[in-house]
Amino acid sequence: MKFRTLFLKELREMLSTQAILMMVVSVVILSFAGQAMSKAVEESAETMMDINICDKDDTEFTHNMIKFMTSNLAQLDGEVNVVEIDSEDYAAELKKAGVKNVVIIPEGFTESVENSEPATVKYVQRLNSLATFSNMNAGSQVAVEYLSAAVKDVVYSVKVAGGKLTNTEVSFLNDPIHLEESTVVADKSENISASIVMSLCSAQGMVVPIMMFVLVMMSSNMILNAVSTEKIDKTLETLLSAPISRLSVIAAKMLSAAVVAAMQAAVYMFGAKNMMNGVLDNVSGQTGYSEALKNLGLTMNAGQYVLVGIQMFLSILIALSVSLVLGVLARDSKSAQTMTLPIMMCTMIPYMLSMFVDIKTMSPAIRYVVYAIPFSHAFMASENAMFGNMDVYIGGLIYQVIFLSVCMFFALRIFMSDRIFTMTLGGRRHRKSAEGEAGE
Numbered sequence: 108m109k110f111r112t113l114f115l116k117e118l119r120e121m122l123s124t125q126a127i128l129m130m131v132v133s134v135v136i137l138s139f140a141g142q143a144m145s146k147a148v149e150e151s152a153e154t155m156m157d158i159n160i161c162d163k164d165d166t167e168f169t170h171n172m173i174k175f176m177t178s179n180l181a182q183l184d185g186e187v188n189v190v191e192i193d194s195e196d197y198a199a200e201l202k203k204a205g206v207k208n209v210v211i212i213p214e215g216f217t218e219s220v221e222n223s224e225p226a227t228v229k230y231v232q233r234l235n236s237l238a239t240f241s242n243m244n245a246g247s248q249v250a251v252e253y254l255s256a257a258v259k260d261v262v263y264s265v266k267v268a269g270g271k272l273t274n275t276e277v278s279f280l281n282d283p284i285h286l287e288e289s290t291v292v293a294d295k296s297e298n299i300s301a302s303i304v305m306s307l308c309s310a311q312g313m314v315v316p317i318m319m320f321v322l323v324m325m326s327s328n329m330i331l332n333a334v335s336t337e338k339i340d341k342t343l344e345t346l347l348s349a350p351i352s353r354l355s356v357i358a359a360k361m362l363s364a365a366v367v368a369a370m371q372a373a374v375y376m377f378g379a380k381n382m383m384n385g386v387l388d389n390v391s392g393q394t395g396y397s398e399a400l401k402n403l404g405l406t407m408n409a410g411q412y413v414l415v416g417i418q419m420f421l422s423i424l425i426a427l428s429v430s431l432v433l434g435v436l437a438r439d440s441k442s443a444q445t446m447t448l449p450i451m452m453c454t455m456i457p458y459m460l461s462m463f464v465d466i467k468t469m470s471p472a473i474r475y476v477v478y479a480i481p482f483s484h485a486f487m488a489s490e491n492a493m494f495g496n497m498d499v500y501i502g503g504l505i506y507q508v509i510f511l512s513v514c515m516f517f518a519l520r521i522f523m524s525d526r527i528f529t530m531t532l533g534g535r536r537h538r539k540s541a542e543g544e545a546g547e
Contacts, residue, residue, distance in 0.1 A: 136452045139476075140459050157185050158250055159209040161192040164216040172212075172257035179253065197231045197289055197296045208232040210250045220258060223279040228254055232301040233291040236465035236490055237308050251286050258283040292403040293495040299399040307396060308405055315489045318375045319419060320458045323482060326371070326423045327430040327450045330364050334434030335446070357431070357522045361515075364427045369420055404493055411492040414500065415485075421507040422485040426450055428514035435521055457483035461490075467499060478503070481510045 158180065162169050177187045190204040192211055201209065211229035219226040230250055259280050288300040337343035346356060400406050407415070433446040457480055460466055466477055466487060477483050484503030491500040 133448065133452055136456060140456050142473075157188065158253065159188045159190050159204070159206045161190055161209055161211045163192075163214050164212050166217040168217040168220065168261060169212055171261045172254065175257040175260050176253045179256070185249075192231075198233075198291045198294045201231065201233050201291060207235075210254070220262065220283065223273075223275045225279070225285040226258065226283060227285045227287060229287050229289065231289045231291060231296070234301055234304060235468070235494060237305065238461065238463055238465045251284050255282075255284050290403065292405060292493075295403050297399040297402050299396065299403075303396060304400065304403070304405065307400060315415070316458050316461050316486050319422065319482070319485050320454055322371055322375060322419065322423055323426045323454050324447070324451060326364065326367070327426040327447055329367070329430075330360065330427050331430040331434040331437075331446055333360070334431055335437035338435060338437065353522050354519070357519065360431070361424075361427060365420075365424055371423070373416065375419075404495070407489065407493060411489075414492045415488040418485040418488040418500075418504060418507065421504070421511060422482050425481050425507065425511050425514060426454075428511060428518050431518045432514075432521060453480050454482050456480060457486040461486040467496065478506070481507050 158176065160173060160176075162173065173187060173189070180187055188206070190206060190209055192200045192204065192209060194200060201207065209231050211231065213227060213229060216226045216228070228250070262280060262283075287298065289296050289298050290301045290304050292304075334343070337346065397406075429450060430447070433449070437446055457466070457477060460477060461483075466474060466483065469477070484500075484507055487503065488500065491497065491503075
């Protein structure tokens with residue numbers, strides 16, 4: 108019986124109102140993130156089997172190939188769209204055609220097939236993000252598979268009707284297509300496969316979000332625990348009653364935390380730069396991939412690291428200012444532990460979305476909800492810098508500065524008043540119980 112009573116007492120204390128509220132909020136937020144990713148996967152799956160073709164050879168043979176591909180892809184809910192590519196400025200041509208990728212059948216394709224020589228096909232793909240689901244397209248694999256099947260079908264229908272296939276023709280049909288790939292990033296293009304680009308840049312795409320998540324959580328925990336502990340131990344009351352202005356107290360706390368945050372951001376950015384240089388030097392130095400990535404602008408320079416560091420620094424300052432208020436709201440050590448959950452949830456959403464989907468291409472309703480989370484812009488900073496999305500970067504920077512100013516205003520109002528000693532979550536019940544105990 109004593110164990111049961113003790114167990115129920117501990118359970119009541121742990122299942123406080125704020126703990127239950129945080130669990131509900133966590134489910135809602137994670138469900139929202141899941142819905143956003145599910146929608147992104149669904150949109151990618153709808154166009155996965157679509158092929159855009161530019162037929163520069165323009166012969167009866169290529170026309171029959173396109174008809175064959177159209178009829179076969181229709182069975183898989185795919186489409187063959189014929190587009191025009193007039194120059195080798197693929198960045199401009201893809202933008203003009205309004206497509207992300209295109210298969211170019213060059214002049215002389217039919218002649219190569221008739222001579223039983225591997226026919227060259229060009230596949231061009233635009234990368235707008237390093238997120239996994241944003242580039243979930245079968246792309247060149249689908250193009251090669253169906254072009255090869257189309258070549259075999261047309262060759263068989265023509266040559267078998269006239270007699271048996273020669274050994275040379277049989278050997279040719281085993282591998283009729285020679286694929287050349289190009290990748291477009293912003294206004295630049297390079298002869299490199301998009302899948303290779305994604306694999307080489309995947310480390311950078313994962314490390315920056317992880318660093319951002321760790322930095323925000325470390326910084327927020329640091330100042331939240333400091334403030335809540337000082338309040339619970341009554342040392343904050345002693346400090347604020349000392350012959351020193353409260354503005355100096357909060358300024359000292361924020362400035363010291365900001366210095367630590369700046370040091371952390373600089374160290375992590377320096378480490379990330381060294382890591383990426385090491386990856387590119389060791390993995391792609393001998394293959395020429397490193398030079399291709401540099402030409403595409405996918406290796407960040409010192410200026411881009413500074414841009415990412417600025418947004419990371421602002422995000423940490425926002426987390427610090429919010430943690431300052433949350434630390435004041437704690438009424439005991441147990442409630443202080445749950446106070447970081449709002450920051451954790453608001454950090455987890457952009458953290459997960461930035462790795463899997465391109466936030467800029469999400470539906471407007473979801474996109475602006477994510478943009479409203481101030482930490483989202485730091486998670487997007489490296490991609491915005493590399494892909495030239497400076498309007499999104501500057502807009503996010505301005506929003507972060509405004510958000511930080513509002514948070515600091517409320518933090519100052521609380522610290523400059525006596526509410527800092529009375530504000531708590533669940534404090535009314537706490538005060539009533541304290542008054543009841545005093546009355547007894």
